[in-house]
Amino acid sequence: MDFIAAEIDYFFSYISEVGTGKLIRIFWFFVIFEFARLFVIDFLALIFIYVKRKLTKKKRKEARRLLFLYNPLISIIVPGKNEGKNIYKLVSSLKEQTYRNFELIIVDDGSDDNTEQICKSLKRNGMIDVFIRNEVRGGKASGANTALRVAKGDYIVHLDADSSLDRDAIEQIILPFYEDDRVGAVGGNIMVRNYNDSLATILQSFEYNDAIGIGRMVASYLGVYRIISGAFGAFRTDVLQKVHGWDIGPGLDGDITVKFRKLGYKIVFEDRAVCQTSVPNNFKKLTKQRLRWDKSLIRFRLRKHKDVFIPNENFSILNFLSFLENIFFTIGLNLKWYFYIIDMLVNFPGIVGMIIVMNFFLYSCSNALKLMVFNFFRERRNSPIYIYFPFIPLMVIYHGYYLRIVRSIAYLKELFFKSSYKDAWNPEKTSSKAKQIGI
Amino acid sequence: MREVVDSDILRQGSFEFIRIHEQSTYTLELFMAYDSIIIDSGNRDFVEKLVRAVRTHNQPDVYLKPIFLLKSSKVEDPLIGNLIDGVIFSINQLEIIADYVRQILLRINDFVFAKSISLEAEVISRIIYLMVSRDKNELFAYLYLNSGLGYVYPEASIYFTPRDEHKLLNVMKTAEIEGLFTSEFNDRIYLCTNCETGILSYREVCPKCSSANSKAEDLVHHFSCAYVGPISDFQNAIDDELNCPKCNKFLNHIGVDYDKPALLHTCNKCGHKYQDYHVKAKCITCYHDNDVENLIPRTISNYYLTKKGRNIAYHGFISTSKDFNEIPGTVKFDVFKTMLEYEVERLKQNDATSNIAYLKISNAGELYSRIGIDRQKTLVTEMIKILRKNLRSSDFIAFYNASTLILSLNEIPTKIANNVLDDVVKLTATLLKKNFRNIEIEIDHHAQPLNTELSHEIQLQNLIKKFDQDA
Structure with a gap:
C-alpha cells in the first residue's frame, strides 16, 4: 500500500510538472478508447435511450395492445443435452408468464442421463407441448433446427435450458416486433442467477450488468447490435425459415444475427425482457467458455461473413459498421493494448510502475462511475449495486488482463490453428464437415 | 319346414334318439321325451343356435341332454365342440355312442336339483351339473372371436350375452372362493372401461x-x-x-x-x-375409445372341479356364502376363522371349555326347491333368529354354505352345547311346520370341544370333514 500511495504522490507531482498534453500521451489508451467509448458514448446514448423511451411510451403501449389483440402463437424452443435437471425450473417460470399463448418445444440432443424420462414425464403432465428425443447428438444448431422444423408459432423464442424468465419476459421480448415491423430478431437481457456462488460468478455478474447489458443497449440504439444470446432471443419464424435456421457452431448466436442483418432486418436488444441464467462458477470453466466465444469472432466475422466488408449489391453500411465496431473493439483494441504496453516500455521505461498503478486507479474510478451512473438507466436489477463495489479493483484485472489474455489466446489459436473446429462443444462429425467446406 | 316324423326317431337298444335337421320344426320341451339329440346339419350357425338353446334351457331334462352331431368332419369350433357329446359320421354309429349316453343318464339320475337363490349359484350349479354328468373336471378358456371377452368357457359362457360375459369371471371367482374349483393362469386380458368387453382395436394415435x-x-x-x-x-x-x-x-x-x-x-x-404416440383401445362393442392405461385388467384362468364342487351335483347348490353374508346375527366365514383363532388362544390362558359345532340342513336341496327362492332366505333368517335367542352373545355363527352353519359355543360344556343345538333343531322344525305344510326339515348337528393343542384351522377342517362324511 505504501508503494501505491508513493506512486500516486509521485503521479500528482509529475502531472503538475508535465502538463495535460503529456498526460494524454501517457494514458492515451484509457482516455481515447476506454473512457471515451465505454463511458462517454455509452452515457450519451443512454440519455438518448431514456428520452426516446419517454417519448415513445404511447407507441409501446399500442404495441402491447396489438400483441394481446393478435395473440400470436410463440414457439419457445429449448435444445440441449443432459439438461433434464434444469427443465422443471424453466417450465415453472414459463407457467407464470403474463403472455400465455405459447408452445414449449424441448429437443433432447442425445442426452445420456435421465433427461428423456424427466421430459416425457413433464409432457405427460401437459407441461411440455412437444418433446423430441434425438438418439444421437447432433449439436446445438441441429437441436434448434429440429425445433424450428416442428414449431408452429409466428415467433420463435430460443432459450437455454438453464434459464428462467421474469414473469413478463416473453411479452417484453415480443413487443419490439409490434413497435417496428422491420425488426427481425430481439435479444433478451441476460442476468446472472448464481452471482453469489464464487468470485468468478460475481465478476461475471458485474460484467453482464455493465459491459454486456449496457453495451448491448447502446449498440442496439446505435444500430450495431450484433449478437442475440442463445440463452434468450426471439426471432420472426418466417425469417428464420428463410435463412434455414442456425448453422453449425460454436458461435451460432452471432452467426444467425448476421444472417438476419444481411437480409436487412433490424436486430434490437430489449433490456426489459429479463432472463436469468447460471454462468460458469470457476475460472477454468469460464476460460473455456470465453475461448469458445472469442474464437467464433475470428471464424464467423473474419472468415464466414467476410463479404460484409465487400462493397457489392448486398452491402449494408450498418452491417459494415457493426462488424467494424466489433472487430475494432475486440481484436483491434486487444492488439492496441499490446502496442500500448510496448509504447510505455520503450518510451517511458522509468515510470512504468507509476503508469501501471495509475491505469489501475483510473480504470477503477471509471468502473465505479459507470456502476453508479448507469444504474439510473437500468429498469431491472437482479442484485443490489453495493455488492459490486468491493470488486471494482478486481474488475480492472478481470477486464484489463484476464479477458484480454484469454481473447489473445483464442484469436491466435483460431487464426493459426482453426481450433474451434476441434471444440468438443460441437460433435466431431459436424465440425469436420464445417472445416471441410470452410464455414 | 317339416315336422319331426317317425323316421327322425332312431332307436338303439333301449334308447331313443331324436334327429333334428335344419328343416325340422320342434319345441325344446319335445327333447325331454328322448334320451339323446342327433343334430344332422353341416350348418355351423344352425348347430350353434340349437346347442345353445338346449344347454340354456331351464329344465335339467333338456339342458343336460346328450347331443351328438352327425357330420362328415371334426368340429373345430371350441364352443360347439365342448357343448356336444361327440360327432358321429353315420347313423350306423349309434351303437358306439349308446354306452356313453347310458353313462351320462345314469349320472344325471343321481343328481339333486335344487333351486338356487342367486344367479351366481344358478350358473355355478348348472356348470357343475353339465361337467359332472360328462365326468369332466376341466373348464378351460378358449380364444374365441365371438365372445365378449375374446375367450370363451363353453360350458359357462353360454349363460351370458357377449356384453355380459365379464360377469362370468366374477361368478367363477366366487366358485373358486367357495372351494368348488381351483384355477391356474391361462392369460391376461384387458376390458373396456365402459362396457367391460374385451374385443378392442388398439391404435397408435396423436x-x-x-x-x-x-x-x-x-x-x-x-x-x-x-x-x-x-x-x-x-x-x-x-x-x-x-x-x-x-x-x-x-x-x-x-x-x-x-x-x-x-x-x-x-x-x-x-x-x-x-x-x-398414445395407444388407444377402441371397443368394438360400444365404440368407446379407451386410454390403454385405464383398461380393466382381468385374469383368464383354466378351472378344475374340486371334490367339493363335484359333490354339488349330488346335493344341490342353493347359494354362495356371499348370498348369506348380510344376514344379521352371523359373521363372515373369514371373520369366524379369526375369532375362532382368538378363542383357541384365549382358552390356553383359561381353564374353560369352548366348542365348535355345525348345523346342517341335510335335505336342503329338496327343501329349498319346494319352498321357492323367495322364502329360502326368510327361512334361513328365522333359523338364525332362533339360534341367537338360545345362544349367548359371546357365541358366534357363520355360514359355511347355504345349508350349513358353523358355530363357536364358548365357555359351556360340550354336552350342554349339544343340548342347546337339539333345542334349536326342534324349534326350527316347529317353526317350519307352522309356516310350510307337508314340508319336513332334516337338520344334523354336532358340537365338539376346542382343543388347545391343535390349531383352529385343523379343528375347523376336522369338523368340515365330519359333516361331509355324514352327508
Whole structure:
C-alpha cells in the first residue's frame, strides 16, 4: 500500500510538472478508447435511450395492445443435452408468464442421463407441448433446427435450458416486433442467477450488468447490435425459415444475427425482457467458455461473413459498421493494448510502475462511475449495486488482463490453428464437415 | 319346414334318439321325451343356435341332454365342440355312442336339483351339473372371436350375452372362493372401461387430438449445414437422391454426410408433430375409445372341479356364502376363522371349555326347491333368529354354505352345547311346520370341544370333514 500511495504522490507531482498534453500521451489508451467509448458514448446514448423511451411510451403501449389483440402463437424452443435437471425450473417460470399463448418445444440432443424420462414425464403432465428425443447428438444448431422444423408459432423464442424468465419476459421480448415491423430478431437481457456462488460468478455478474447489458443497449440504439444470446432471443419464424435456421457452431448466436442483418432486418436488444441464467462458477470453466466465444469472432466475422466488408449489391453500411465496431473493439483494441504496453516500455521505461498503478486507479474510478451512473438507466436489477463495489479493483484485472489474455489466446489459436473446429462443444462429425467446406 | 316324423326317431337298444335337421320344426320341451339329440346339419350357425338353446334351457331334462352331431368332419369350433357329446359320421354309429349316453343318464339320475337363490349359484350349479354328468373336471378358456371377452368357457359362457360375459369371471371367482374349483393362469386380458368387453382395436394415435391418421418419417440431420427436417424435405420428384433444402448439397453417405437422429410422426388431422404416440383401445362393442392405461385388467384362468364342487351335483347348490353374508346375527366365514383363532388362544390362558359345532340342513336341496327362492332366505333368517335367542352373545355363527352353519359355543360344556343345538333343531322344525305344510326339515348337528393343542384351522377342517362324511 505504501508503494501505491508513493506512486500516486509521485503521479500528482509529475502531472503538475508535465502538463495535460503529456498526460494524454501517457494514458492515451484509457482516455481515447476506454473512457471515451465505454463511458462517454455509452452515457450519451443512454440519455438518448431514456428520452426516446419517454417519448415513445404511447407507441409501446399500442404495441402491447396489438400483441394481446393478435395473440400470436410463440414457439419457445429449448435444445440441449443432459439438461433434464434444469427443465422443471424453466417450465415453472414459463407457467407464470403474463403472455400465455405459447408452445414449449424441448429437443433432447442425445442426452445420456435421465433427461428423456424427466421430459416425457413433464409432457405427460401437459407441461411440455412437444418433446423430441434425438438418439444421437447432433449439436446445438441441429437441436434448434429440429425445433424450428416442428414449431408452429409466428415467433420463435430460443432459450437455454438453464434459464428462467421474469414473469413478463416473453411479452417484453415480443413487443419490439409490434413497435417496428422491420425488426427481425430481439435479444433478451441476460442476468446472472448464481452471482453469489464464487468470485468468478460475481465478476461475471458485474460484467453482464455493465459491459454486456449496457453495451448491448447502446449498440442496439446505435444500430450495431450484433449478437442475440442463445440463452434468450426471439426471432420472426418466417425469417428464420428463410435463412434455414442456425448453422453449425460454436458461435451460432452471432452467426444467425448476421444472417438476419444481411437480409436487412433490424436486430434490437430489449433490456426489459429479463432472463436469468447460471454462468460458469470457476475460472477454468469460464476460460473455456470465453475461448469458445472469442474464437467464433475470428471464424464467423473474419472468415464466414467476410463479404460484409465487400462493397457489392448486398452491402449494408450498418452491417459494415457493426462488424467494424466489433472487430475494432475486440481484436483491434486487444492488439492496441499490446502496442500500448510496448509504447510505455520503450518510451517511458522509468515510470512504468507509476503508469501501471495509475491505469489501475483510473480504470477503477471509471468502473465505479459507470456502476453508479448507469444504474439510473437500468429498469431491472437482479442484485443490489453495493455488492459490486468491493470488486471494482478486481474488475480492472478481470477486464484489463484476464479477458484480454484469454481473447489473445483464442484469436491466435483460431487464426493459426482453426481450433474451434476441434471444440468438443460441437460433435466431431459436424465440425469436420464445417472445416471441410470452410464455414 | 317339416315336422319331426317317425323316421327322425332312431332307436338303439333301449334308447331313443331324436334327429333334428335344419328343416325340422320342434319345441325344446319335445327333447325331454328322448334320451339323446342327433343334430344332422353341416350348418355351423344352425348347430350353434340349437346347442345353445338346449344347454340354456331351464329344465335339467333338456339342458343336460346328450347331443351328438352327425357330420362328415371334426368340429373345430371350441364352443360347439365342448357343448356336444361327440360327432358321429353315420347313423350306423349309434351303437358306439349308446354306452356313453347310458353313462351320462345314469349320472344325471343321481343328481339333486335344487333351486338356487342367486344367479351366481344358478350358473355355478348348472356348470357343475353339465361337467359332472360328462365326468369332466376341466373348464378351460378358449380364444374365441365371438365372445365378449375374446375367450370363451363353453360350458359357462353360454349363460351370458357377449356384453355380459365379464360377469362370468366374477361368478367363477366366487366358485373358486367357495372351494368348488381351483384355477391356474391361462392369460391376461384387458376390458373396456365402459362396457367391460374385451374385443378392442388398439391404435397408435396423436397425443393431442387422438386421431390415428398420421404419417411417420425419419428426421434427417445434414452435418454440413445443421439442417434438420423430415426425409421428405430432402427427397425430390425426379430421382432417389437426397438433396439438402438448405445448402442444396447431395447427401451421399449416412454417418458421413447425414444421420437420422429420430422418427417423427405428423398428425394428418391437427398437424401436431410427435415422437411418442398414445395407444388407444377402441371397443368394438360400444365404440368407446379407451386410454390403454385405464383398461380393466382381468385374469383368464383354466378351472378344475374340486371334490367339493363335484359333490354339488349330488346335493344341490342353493347359494354362495356371499348370498348369506348380510344376514344379521352371523359373521363372515373369514371373520369366524379369526375369532375362532382368538378363542383357541384365549382358552390356553383359561381353564374353560369352548366348542365348535355345525348345523346342517341335510335335505336342503329338496327343501329349498319346494319352498321357492323367495322364502329360502326368510327361512334361513328365522333359523338364525332362533339360534341367537338360545345362544349367548359371546357365541358366534357363520355360514359355511347355504345349508350349513358353523358355530363357536364358548365357555359351556360340550354336552350342554349339544343340548342347546337339539333345542334349536326342534324349534326350527316347529317353526317350519307352522309356516310350510307337508314340508319336513332334516337338520344334523354336532358340537365338539376346542382343543388347545391343535390349531383352529385343523379343528375347523376336522369338523368340515365330519359333516361331509355324514352327508
